[in-house]
Amino acid sequence: MALIVQKYGGTSVGTVERIEAVAEKVKGFRERGDDVVVVVSAMSGETNRLIGLAQEIQSPPTAREMDVLVSTGEQVTIALLCMALNKRGCPARSYTGSQVRILTDDAHTKARIRDIDDENIRRDLKAGRVVVVAGFQGVDEEGNITTLGRGGSDTTGVALAAALKADECQIYTDVDGVYTTDPRVVDSARRMDRITFEEMLEMASLGSKVLQIRAVEFAGKYKVPLRVLHSFQDGPGTLITIEDDSAVERPVISGIAFNRDEAKLTVLGVPDIPGVASRILGPVSEANVEVDMIVQNIGDDQTTDFTFTVHRNDYEKASEILQRVSAELGAKEVVGNNKIAKVSIVGVGMRSHAGVASKMFTALADDSINIQLISTSEIKISVIIAEKYLELAVRGLHSAFELDQADVVSEA
Amino acid sequence: MALIVQKYGGTSVGTVERIEAVAEKVKGFRERGDDVVVVVSAMSGETNRLIGLAQEIQSPPTAREMDVLVSTGEQVTIALLCMALNKRGCPARSYTGSQVRILTDDAHTKARIRDIDDENIRRDLKAGRVVVVAGFQGVDEEGNITTLGRGGSDTTGVALAAALKADECQIYTDVDGVYTTDPRVVDSARRMDRITFEEMLEMASLGSKVLQIRAVEFAGKYKVPLRVLHSFQDGPGTLITIEDDSAVERPVISGIAFNRDEAKLTVLGVPDIPGVASRILGPVSEANVEVDMIVQNIGDDQTTDFTFTVHRNDYEKASEILQRVSAELGAKEVVGNNKIAKVSIVGVGMRSHAGVASKMFTALADDSINIQLISTSEIKISVIIAEKYLELAVRGLHSAFELDQADVVSEA
Numbered sequence: 001m002a003l004i005v006q007k008y009g010g011t012s013v014g015t016v017e018r019i020e021a022v023a024e025k026v027k028g029f030r031e032r033g034d035d036v037v038v039v040v041s042a043m044s045g046e047t048n049r050l051i052g053l054a055q056e057i058q059s060p061p062t063a064r065e066m067d068v069l070v071s072t073g074e075q076v077t078i079a080l081l082c083m084a085l086n087k088r089g090c091p092a093r094s095y096t097g098s099q100v101r102i103l104t105d106d107a108h109t110k111a112r113i114r115d116i117d118d119e120n121i122r123r124d125l126k127a128g129r130v131v132v133v134a135g136f137q138g139v140d141e142e143g144n145i146t147t148l149g150r151g152g153s154d155t156t157g158v159a160l161a162a163a164l165k166a167d168e169c170q171i172y173t174d175v176d177g178v179y180t181t182d183p184r185v186v187d188s189a190r191r192m193d194r195i196t197f198e199e200m201l202e203m204a205s206l207g208s209k210v211l212q213i214r215a216v217e218f219a220g221k222y223k224v225p226l227r228v229l230h231s232f233q234d235g236p237g238t239l240i241t242i243e244d245d246s247a248v249e250r251p252v253i254s255g256i257a258f259n260r261d262e263a264k265l266t267v268l269g270v271p272d273i274p275g276v277a278s279r280i281l282g283p284v285s286e287a288n289v290e291v292d293m294i295v296q297n298i299g300d301d302q303t304t305d306f307t308f309t310v311h312r313n314d315y316e317k318a319s320e321i322l323q324r325v326s327a328e329l330g331a332k333e334v335v336g337n338n339k340i341a342k343v344s345i346v347g348v349g350m351r352s353h354a355g356v357a358s359k360m361f362t363a364l365a366d367d368s369i370n371i372q373l374i375s376t377s378e379i380k381i382s383v384i385i386a387e388k389y390l391e392l393a394v395r396g397l398h399s400a401f402e403l404d405q406a407d408v409v410s411e412a
Numbered sequence: 413m414a415l416i417v418q419k420y421g422g423t424s425v426g427t428v429e430r431i432e433a434v435a436e437k438v439k440g441f442r443e444r445g446d447d448v449v450v451v452v453s454a455m456s457g458e459t460n461r462l463i464g465l466a467q468e469i470q471s472p473p474t475a476r477e478m479d480v481l482v483s484t485g486e487q488v489t490i491a492l493l494c495m496a497l498n499k500r501g502c503p504a505r506s507y508t509g510s511q512v513r514i515l516t517d518d519a520h521t522k523a524r525i526r527d528i529d530d531e532n533i534r535r536d537l538k539a540g541r542v543v544v545v546a547g548f549q550g551v552d553e554e555g556n557i558t559t560l561g562r563g564g565s566d567t568t569g570v571a572l573a574a575a576l577k578a579d580e581c582q583i584y585t586d587v588d589g590v591y592t593t594d595p596r597v598v599d600s601a602r603r604m605d606r607i608t609f610e611e612m613l614e615m616a617s618l619g620s621k622v623l624q625i626r627a628v629e630f631a632g633k634y635k636v637p638l639r640v641l642h643s644f645q646d647g648p649g650t651l652i653t654i655e656d657d658s659a660v661e662r663p664v665i666s667g668i669a670f671n672r673d674e675a676k677l678t679v680l681g682v683p684d685i686p687g688v689a690s691r692i693l694g695p696v697s698e699a700n701v702e703v704d705m706i707v708q709n710i711g712d713d714q715t716t717d718f719t720f721t722v723h724r725n726d727y728e729k730a731s732e733i734l735q736r737v738s739a740e741l742g743a744k745e746v747v748g749n750n751k752i753a754k755v756s757i758v759g760v761g762m763r764s765h766a767g768v769a770s771k772m773f774t775a776l777a778d779d780s781i782n783i784q785l786i787s788t789s790e791i792k793i794s795v796i797i798a799e800k801y802l803e804l805a806v807r808g809l810h811s812a813f814e815l816d817q818a819d820v821v822s823e824a
Contacts, residue, residue: 016468050488056428058495065498068506069491072484076462079481083470086477094480098510099555143511 001033002167003125007135007157010044012172012231013077019043021232022172023084026130030090035125037164039135039157040081042073063108067137067147071097074134074153081132092130095120097137097145102156104138104146111138111146113155116163133160154215162222169224170237171211176230177238178203178210180403181256185394188404192254193236196243197226199254202346202380216240243348252349252356253401256394260341260387262292263315264373265322266307269332279329280306283321289314293342293375293382303332307373309384312338340372341390344382345397357381363400369393413445414579415537419547419569422456424584424643425489431455433644434584435496438542442502447537449576451547451569452493454485475520479549479559483509486546486565493544504542507532509549509557514568516550516558523550523558525567528575545572566627574634581631581638582649583623588642589650590615590622592815593668597806600816604666605648608655609638611666614758614792628652655760664761664768665813668806672753672799674704675727676785677734678719681744691741692718695733701726705754705787705794715744719785721796724750752784753802756794757809769793775812781805 006026013019022038029036041047050070054061061069078094085092097104100120104111121131135153138146148155154171161169177191178200195203197220204213210228219226219240229237270276281291294308310318315338322334350356360381364371369392373384385393398404418438425431434450441448453459462482466473473481490506497504509516512532516523533543547565550558560567566583573581589603590612607615609632616625622640631638631652641649682688693703706720722730727750734746762768772793776783781804785796797805810816 016465019469053428053488053492054495057431057492058499061495062498065491065494065506068494068508069488072487075484075487076465076481079477080465080469082477082480083466083473086474087470094477096480096557099557145508145511 001035003035003037003164004029004168004170005037005039005157005161005164005166006170006172007039007153008041008172008231009153009174010041010047011174013040013081014044016080018231019077019080020084023081023088023090025231026085027088027090030130037121037125037131037133037160037166038081039133039153039160040074040077041135041153042070043077046073046076064144067108067111067145071134071137071145071147074136078132078134082130085130085132090130091128092132093124094132094134096134097156098139098143100133100160102138102159104140104148106140106142106144106146108144108146110149111140113138113148113159116159118163121160121164152212152214154212155218158215158219158222158224158226161224162218166224168227169219170227170229171215172229172231173210174231175210175228176233176235177228178240179255181394181398182258185258185391186256186398189398190404191235192238194239194241195254196348197240198243198379199346199348200226200240202344202377203255203257211240251347251401251403252353253345253347253403254349255346256343256397256401256403257346258341258343258390258394260390261312262309262340262342262384263312263318263336263338264307264309264340264384265315265318265334265336266305267322267326267329267331267334268305269303270306270326270329271331272302272304276304276329277306280322280325281308283325284308284310284318287317287321289318289321293373293384295373295375309340309342309373337372339387340384341387341393342382342384343390343393343397344380345401346380348379350381351378359400360397363396364393367392367396369396413447415447415449415576416441416580416582417449417451417569417573417576417578418582418584419451419565420453420584420643421565421586422453422459423586425452425493426456428492430643431489431492432496435493435500435502437643438497439500439502442542449533449537449543449545449572449578450493451545451565451572452486452489453547453565454482455489458485458488476556479520479523479557483546483549483557483559486548490544490546494542497542497544502542503540504544505536506544506546508546509568510551510555512545512572514550514571516552516560518552518554518556518558520556520558522561523552525550525560525571528571530575533572533576564624564626566624567630570627570631570634570636570638573636574630578636581636583627583638583640584643585622585640586643587622587640588645588647589640590652591667593806593810594670597670597803598668598810601810602816604650606651606653607666608760609652610655610791611758611760612638612652614756614789615667615669623652663759663813663815664765665757665759665815666761667758667815668755668809668813669758670753670755670802670806672802673724674721674752674754674796675724675730675748675750676719676721676752676796677727677730677746677748678717679734679738679741679743679746680717681715682718682738682741683743684714684716688716688741689718692734692737693720695737696720696722696730699729699733701730701733705785705796707785707787721752721754721785749784751799752796753799753805754794754796755802755805755809756792757813758792760791762793763790771812772809775808776805779804779808781808
């Protein structure tokens with residue numbers, strides 16, 4: 001008998017039929033003797049409908065009232081799910097964020113959880129009830145309704161699991177786990193049984209949209225075992241957990257992430273003097289353009305080349321800023337490219353294995369793919385290549401690191 | 413400068429455009445220097461949509477969860493109205509029933525208000541804010557969301573006005589006041605400037621659906637001046653207030669109410685022995701059939717005739733029960749009629765004026781309308797007539813009591 005927190009997203013509760021299916025699933029866990037706390041999102045489409053109403057009236061809408069408005073979405077779902085559970089002879093009780101008391105700061109529309117009162121939930125679990133909690137929302141110290149920002153229901157699930165010291169936090173989605181890479185690109189992409197929090201963070205931030213980054217960070221910080229599962233298909237999913245040194249040796253590379261959302265900008269012939277990086281990136285950041293990779297090549301003489309990537313939507317904006325900055329700095333030229341893609345290999349195993357990078361570069365060279373930019377972290381190596389080579393690169397790397405072979409330690 | 417509580421129903425806030433119009437109206441009061449607390453219902457159609465979702469899942473739905481579900485309707489409206497006010501430079505803050513704290517008992521879906529904490533509202537009013545409160549909902553001592561039952565937003569408005577000792581509680585509707593009778597039946601029906609709580613109660617319970625009976629009772633009990641106004645047309649509306657003896661003499665009759673929703677049942681030849689009324693009505697009430705008028709004629713010999721009216725929808729059910737009861741009692745026969753209508757004249761003035769009844773009966777006789785049943789209270793006389801004579805009767809009485817002539821004391 002375990003204590004399990006389960007989170008079902010908007011698609012999983014998008015219709016009355018799906019809410020019934022979720023109730024059926026939860027009932028199964030109860031019958032096996034588990035205590036279950038369920039966190040749900042708004043029915044899919046509902047949050048957008050509410051935001052639409054708000055935008056018809058006020059743009060941008062008052063943040064406090066926006067939270068009052070959109071928090072109704074999850075409130076509808078918790079009530080309906082409890083009805084579906086009660087109908088099945090499975091006693092259930094719903095809680096809004098305020099009723100639980102999920103205490104947050106007062107940053108409306110992007111609040112952070114400060115504390116969770118677990119008294120009511122524990123009392124209900126003890127009484128044999130399923131507890132159904134509205135995701136994505138909380139309450140500040142003044143009693144104002146707050147929301148954690150979109151996708152925050154994952155965070156609610158993890159935070160509840162941490163507060164209740166749950167045995168597992170299960171995130172139900174429309175995929176059956178975390179894959180070594182996108183199965184739409186690589187046929188032999190394989191569901192991983194396990195992945196570490198650090199790897200998952202790198203995978204998530206690199207475009208594997210299975211889990212919200214904040215939820216993964218939170219789970220890692222509080223050591224909450226996190227499992228990604230399919231809402232309506234049976235299977236073990238993928239367990240995201242802390243690195244276990246006692247376990248069998250892990251593969252060097254766990255997965256391959258990629259995205260096509262970036263664009264690359266280079267200022268050529270920048271005077272190689274201190275402070276030049278901040279004089280280039282300062283104005284970019286002031287314009288609210290987020291920068292991802294940053295690479296500065298050592299110059300041959302008194303100049304250097306400075307390259308960074310931004311979201312493709314910000315490409316024009318960033319280019320204009322750079323033209324101005326470049327002139328001020330006396331740089332030679334600004335060049336850019338928005339037909340690029342980023343490919344990253346991720347794995348905690350690379351920490352202790354030499355040669356991972358060269359194996360990656362060799363694999364790409366074997367397919368005649370030119371590397372435009374390289375950036376590395378302790379458990380990740382990212383390269384920028386021409387967008388047209390993306391699929392070729394991912395498939396080649398997936399094969400080179402033998403990711404299609406489960407539980408085999410790759411040779412680096 | 414007055415403190416005004418305004419209540420807008422579902423139709424008045426049924427679209428984004430109408431919410432904007434309400435905001436414009438509220439802003440006008442603020443500009444005249446009034447403090448305003450606004451109570452709103454769910455956007456029209458929303459409550460039914462939510463009930464529909466619930467009924468797809470569970471029938472009847474768990475009452476506690478039903479309240480969690482439907483209370484979201486008003487929560488959406490308070491947020492949108494605050495946005496519309498804020499946009500107009502009119503600072504506003506929304507409150508759910510739980511946030512105000514409108515404390516109720518725990519009778520889910522039909523809770524009654526026990527206490528209202530006015531601290532937050534007073535603080536906001538003092539800070540120059542409009543306070544927007546979700547109608548129809550509250551919270552019990554355990555923190556569970558409760559609702560006051562459908563139409564309960566009027567009650568919320570009146571209860572808030574009482575708690576805040578407001579100068580007036582304004583109920584905005586789709587009519588511009590309370591009329592002497594239904595203008596669709598009598599062309600010369602006239603909006604009343606004033607009506608007493610007692611008269612309004614009789615008018616309301618007799619089918620003038622302008623206000624919820626509970627709200628009028630509440631307003632009368634706490635002496636809250638209540639005004640019925642049109643949401644989108646200017647005008648003084650009708651003030652519902654306590655009787656003011658010092659004022660000019662009131663007309664004998666204030667208005668004429670009627671309804672076609674009733675059916676009449678008579679048990680003929682009932683043995684005239686003690687306890688017979690309860691033996692007839694007991695089984696009817698046990699079947700959850702509500703009885704309106706009850707008349708027992710004094711019998712000539714050892715038998716009596718017992719007549720009562722029920723809602724037309726309950727006619728068949730009540731007939732079947734009576735057939736059974738009649739046999740047990742050894743009564744002669746059960747007869748019934750569901751093509752009847754009830755017409756009532758209402759007025760506090762009739763207390764001190766003799767001859768009102770005979771004037772009513774004379775007016776009906778002049779139109780050759782046969783009276784099937786008569787029932788009286790201190791400020792009301794109701795008759796049952798054949799449904800086909802309804803319009804004729806109402807028009808005749810409206811003219812006989814000179815209701816088309818404002819502020820003229822009728823001679824009884």
